[in-house]
Amino acid sequence: DQQVKQNSPSLSVQEGRISILNCDYTNSMFDYFLWYKKYPAEGPTFLISISSIKDKNEDGRFTVFLNKSAKHLSLHIVPSQPGDSAVYFCAAKPQAGTALIFGKGTTLSVSS
Amino acid sequence: GAVVSQHPSRVICKSGTSVKIECRSLDFQATTMFWYRQFPKQSLMLMATSNEGSKATYEQGVEKDKFLINHASLTLSTLTVTSAHPEDSSFYICSARPQGQGAGYGYTFGSGTRLTVV
Numbered sequence: 291d292q293q294v295k296q297n298s299p300s301l302s303v304q305e306g307r308i309s310i311l312n313c314d315y316t317n318s319m320f321d322y323f324l325w326y327k328k329y330p331a332e333g334p335t336f337l338i339s340i341s342s343i344k345d346k347n348e349d350g351r352f353t354v355f356l357n358k359s360a361k362h363l364s365l366h367i368v369p370s371q372p373g374d375s376a377v378y379f380c381a382a383k384p385q386a387g388t389a390l391i392f393g394k395g396t397t398l399s400v401s402s
Numbered sequence: 403g404a405v406v407s408q409h410p411s412r413v414i415c416k417s418g419t420s421v422k423i424e425c426r427s428l429d430f431q432a433t434t435m436f437w438y439r440q441f442p443k444q445s446l447m448l449m450a451t452s453n454e455g456s457k458a459t460y461e462q463g464v465e466k467d468k469f470l471i472n473h474a475s476l477t478l479s480t481l482t483v484t485s486a487h488p489e490d491s492s493f494y495i496c497s498a499r500p501q502g503q504g505a506g507y508g509y510t511f512g513s514g515t516r517l518t519v520v
Contacts, residue, residue, distance in 0.1 A: 292445075299443075322505040331516060333408070333495050334446070336508030379446065383505045389436050390497070390509060392446040 293317045294382050296393035305402045309367040313380030313393055316361065320382040324390065325354060325365045328377045337378075338365070370400045404430050404500050408512025415486055415519055423481045423515045425496030431476040432498035436509070437469075440493040449494075452479040476501075486519040493517075 295314045303309045313323070321342045326334035340347040340354045340363065347354050353366045367374055377397050381390040405428040415421050425435055433454045438446040450471050451459040458471035468490075470482040479498075483490055495514040499505070 294445075324505075324508055326508075326511075331411075331493070331514065333406075333497075333511035333513045336510070339506045339508060341506055388434055388499075388505075389448050389451055391448070392438075394443075394445040 291316070292393070294380055294391050294393040296378075296380055296396050298396050299394070300397045300399070302399045302401065303370045305372055305400055306369045309365075309370045309374065309398055309400065311365040311367075311378050311380075311396050311398065313363050313365075314361055315363075315382055317382070317384070318358075318361070319385050320391075321385040322383040323354070323356060323363050324381045324383070325352075326379040326381060326392075327374075328379060328395070334379055367398075370398075372400050372402050374398060375400045404498075404503075404510040406496060406498050406510045406512040408496055408515055410515060411513060412516045413518070415517070417487055417519055418485055420482055420484045421486055421517060423483075423494055423496075423517075425479045425481070425498070425512050427477045427498050427500075427510075430498075430500035432479075433476060433501055434498070435473060435479040436497040437471065437479075437481050438495045438497065440495065440514075446495060449481075454479075483517065486517070488519045491517055491519045 324339040325337045328334040377395045380393040407426045435452040437449045452473040473479040496512045499509045
């Protein structure tokens with residue numbers, strides 16, 4: 291059973307608007323959540339993370355929100371740019387482990 | 403920033419042969435590296451955790467005799483796919499985190515290796 295879920299396989303947004311990417315998790319024993327961006331045939335690139343003791347972290351155009359009661363996190367990109375078009379992966383690190391567990395990814399398409 | 407170099411980026415091999423993939427941390431030391439596998443439109447699935455100087459820890463369902471992992475130094479881990487078959491064709495990616503760096507700073511990934519077994 292998947293512990294990290296990204297239920298939307300794709301998202302299309304117009305340039306300048308907000309992109310909201312969602313992620314749900316089932317295990318309460320994660321201590322960090324991370325977002326990665328990935329282009330085809332390349333490795334993922336780290337974007338932003340959030341500790342489980344926080345509810346928001348912001349870095350430039352990227353903001354991650356964590357709702358622990360709902361076991362849900364989201365990545366907001368504002369304003370969206372065509373260069374943001376990629377696959378976005380949500381990942382979580384178990385408290386008792388070191389390896390990241392990934393969701394299936396959401397393909398974001400930003401049109402100009 | 404931390405850089406992980408993965409080589410080769412693409413390899414085509416004949417069924418029954420073995421293929422070695424290298425993962426190097428260029429500007430940091432990593433006692434632990436991670437090997438993932440990604441099928442088309444699927445998640446990155448953790449295959450094993452590579453530990454410097456000791457045996458790798460494999461995830462359930464991953465054949466340790468087929469996917470040999472060696473972590474001989476603090477900057478190099480290798481994954482050897484032995485007796486490769488077409489079903490082993492996939493995208494393999496390694497990852498590492500600098501020693502002493504917290505998880506919140508992210509893990510660095512290699513650029514991946516596209517393996518095609520014909």
